[in-house]
Amino acid sequence: xxxxxxxxxxxxxxxxxxxxxxxxxxxxxxxxxxxxxxxxxxxxxxxxxxxxxxxxxxxxxxxxxxxxxxxxxxxxxxxxxxxxxxxxxxxxxxxxxxxxxxxxxxxxxxxxxxxxxxxxxxxxxxxxxxxxxxxxxxxxxxxxx
Amino acid sequence: xxxxxxxxxxxxxxxxxxxxxxxxxxxxxxxxxxxxxxxxxxxxxxxxxxxxxxxxxxxxxxxxxxxxxxxxxxxxxxxxxxxxxxxxxxxxxxxxxxxxxxxxxxxxxxxxxxxxxxxxxxxxxxxxxxxxxxxxxxxxxxxxxxxxxxxxxxxxxxxxxxxxxxxxxxxxxxxxxxxxxxxxxxxxxxxxxxxxxxxxxxxxxxxxxxxxxxxxxxxxxxxxxxxxxxxxxxxxxxxxxxxxxxxxxxxxxxxxxxxxxxxxxxxxxxxxxxxxxxxxxxxxxxxxxxxxxxxxxxxxxxxxxxxxxxxxxxxxxxxxxxxxxxxxxxxxxxxxxxxxxxxxxxxxxxxxxxxxxxxxxxxxxxxxxxxxxxxxxxxxxxxxxxxxxxxxxxxxxxxxxxxxxxxxxxxxxxxxxxxxxxxxxxxxxxxxxxxxxxxxxxxxxxxxxxxxxxxxxxxxxxx
Numbered sequence: 121x122x123x124x125x126x127x128x129x130x131x132x133x134x135x136x137x138x139x140x141x142x143x144x145x146x147x148x149x150x151x152x153x154x155x156x157x158x159x160x161x162x163x164x165x166x167x168x169x170x171x172x173x174x175x176x177x178x179x180x181x182x183x184x185x186x187x188x189x190x191x192x193x194x195x196x197x198x199x200x201x202x203x204x205x206x207x208x209x210x211x212x213x214x215x216x217x218x219x220x221x222x223x224x225x226x227x228x229x230x231x232x233x234x235x236x237x238x239x240x241x242x243x244x245x246x247x248x249x250x251x252x253x254x255x256x257x258x259x260x261x262x263x264x265x
Numbered sequence: 266x267x268x269x270x271x272x273x274x275x276x277x278x279x280x281x282x283x284x285x286x287x288x289x290x291x292x293x294x295x296x297x298x299x300x301x302x303x304x305x306x307x308x309x310x311x312x313x314x315x316x317x318x319x320x321x322x323x324x325x326x327x328x329x330x331x332x333x334x335x336x337x338x339x340x341x342x343x344x345x346x347x348x349x350x351x352x353x354x355x356x357x358x359x360x361x362x363x364x365x366x367x368x369x370x371x372x373x374x375x376x377x378x379x380x381x382x383x384x385x386x387x388x389x390x391x392x393x394x395x396x397x398x399x400x401x402x403x404x405x406x407x408x409x410x411x412x413x414x415x416x417x418x419x420x421x422x423x424x425x426x427x428x429x430x431x432x433x434x435x436x437x438x439x440x441x442x443x444x445x446x447x448x449x450x451x452x453x454x455x456x457x458x459x460x461x462x463x464x465x466x467x468x469x470x471x472x473x474x475x476x477x478x479x480x481x482x483x484x485x486x487x488x489x490x491x492x493x494x495x496x497x498x499x500x501x502x503x504x505x506x507x508x509x510x511x512x513x514x515x516x517x518x519x520x521x522x523x524x525x526x527x528x529x530x531x532x533x534x535x536x537x538x539x540x541x542x543x544x545x546x547x548x549x550x551x552x553x554x555x556x557x558x559x560x561x562x563x564x565x566x567x568x569x570x571x572x573x574x575x576x577x578x579x580x581x582x583x584x585x586x587x588x589x590x591x592x593x594x595x596x597x598x599x600x601x602x603x604x605x606x607x608x609x610x611x612x613x614x615x616x617x618x619x620x621x622x623x624x625x626x627x628x629x630x631x632x633x634x635x636x637x638x639x640x641x642x643x644x645x646x647x648x649x650x651x652x653x654x655x656x657x658x659x660x661x662x663x664x665x666x667x668x669x670x671x672x673x674x675x676x677x678x679x680x681x682x683x684x685x686x687x688x689x690x691x692x693x694x695x696x697x698x699x700x701x702x703x704x705x706x707x708x709x710x711x712x713x714x715x716x717x718x719x720x721x722x723x724x725x726x727x728x
Binding site (some may be wrong): 146 | 274278424454646658681
């Protein structure tokens with residue numbers, strides 16, 4: 121059997137059904153509406169209304185900081201470029217050879233003996249170095265560092 | 266920190282002099298209409314029967330030819346409408362993409378009219394506190410709710426922490442007077458020069474206010490319409506509505522925005538210049554489509570209206586057929602009431618050509634298109650059942666489905682929407698639009714017969 125006659129029959133049945141459904145639903149709607157029909161009360165020319173509103177807030181309380189402000193422009197982090205210092209040195213083969221011949225300067229390293237300081241807030245300086253007040257409680261007043 | 270404990274209560278008077286029942290049924294009016302249309306039909310039938318023997322046509326051939334002519338005209342109008350909207354919408358999106366208007370950030374008052382929205386109001390306010398905007402206030406107008414909306418709304422009053430500042434939330438409790446009167450009460454106490462009107466069940470996207478308000482830098486713009494999307498997707502009926510909002514409503518709005526003549530500022534999101542609303546005479550409740558009525562009056566005042574596709578409002582769509590029909594019934598009758606209210610402007614394009622053009626487009630969409638679509642479908646049913654031309658209906662469906670598939674693809678791509686919605690285009694016109702058009706046609710008949718109606722409240726799911 122060809123496809124078009126089958127489809128045509130389906131569409132024909134669907135269209136007739138839609139017609140019946142639409143008219144039926146409309147009649148049903150009218151019947152239901154009639155059941156609940158009430159006479160409208162005449163409206164007066166002026167009617168009272170109650171206005172419930174909050175007390176006016178000062179402007180600074182309306183626009184508060186805890187509410188996110190609209191972003192109007194994108195703030196880009198400022199990037200600072202430090203200019204690179206250029207030396208006047210000209211690296212020629214002669215310069216490099218001279219530098220290689222020069223004796224390397226010896227740097228003096230100082231070795232200081234740093235007394236061990238106990239980890240305490242109040243210390244007393246004595247002949248033996250820094251001592252805690254507990255260690256030197258009998259040797260006079262506490263000195264603030 | 267919330268400053269809601271420091272609240273004050275005061276009373277004020279709302280001017281609701283425009284609060285009238287929308288339709289007053291008068292028997293003699295219906296009889297006159299039926300009589301006039303009956304007489305006109307009889308005259309037409311008499312002319313046809315009198316002139317037919319004088320032509321080469323027989324009665325059967327007349328029916329055959331007239332049907333063919335009617336179908337050709339129908340297809341021609343369908344294609345012109347589709348491609349016209351597609352091209353204008355494309356122009357608008359191109360213009361929108363390359364246009365840059367930023368930096369206009371005035372104080373805005375957001376008004377939420379609520380009636381029995383206890384389930385949704387908290388979520389709506391929460392979405393407003395996430396707005397990417399600093400200068401705004403929220404005014405909830407409780408229109409005499411019968412549930413615990415008042416208690417829920419009172420807990421929200423105070424200075425709540427927004428995204429960029431503390432947002433003042435006020436509440437107006439008034440007796441029930443309809444959406445228009447609730448919005449007017451909110452506008453009356455608003456402090457901003459710009460007001461955003463939305464629905465109690467809608468939730469705004471974070472950038473919606475910031476993107477919509479920038480268009481007011483142009484002093485000719487009186488209002489900006491937002492983009493409404495379906496929130497509760499995942500069901501067959503809500504997914505079809507999601508596609509309809511994208512393909513049927515937003516694409517048309519884009520096209521209208523290219524000429525700055527958006528004809529309906531949607532209820533879930535509309536931003537207005539307060540001066541434009543006040544000059545137009547505020548919201549009126551003599552129609553059931555107060556948003557369409559106000560839009561037409563703003564256009565009549567010489568203002569331009571723009572559409573901002575990125576100002577998104579997510580709203581709950583009806584989840585069953587009964588609720589859907591209830592919504593569409595109100596929309597259709599409301600739009601017809603608005604057209605009738607402005608028929609002077611429609612019939613005289615010299616007063617305001619833009620408004621006149623908009624009204625003719627609305628007239629066509631509300632009154633001409635639905636009967637044409639129903640008649641075309643009926644023709645193919647009769648052709649198949651009575652004459653055996655079954656294959657005709659297949660080609661008819663294939664043509665329409667192809668057209669809808671292309672449009673859905675374009676719209677989904679333009680709005681960066683869910684791709685799966687494209688598949689619904691196959692049954693969109695033959696099932697969904699047919700149901701909606703039958704409802705529209707029935708509502709139109711009822712409107713012309715003057716059948717009484719009341720504002721229907723849709724059931725909220727609160728998902």
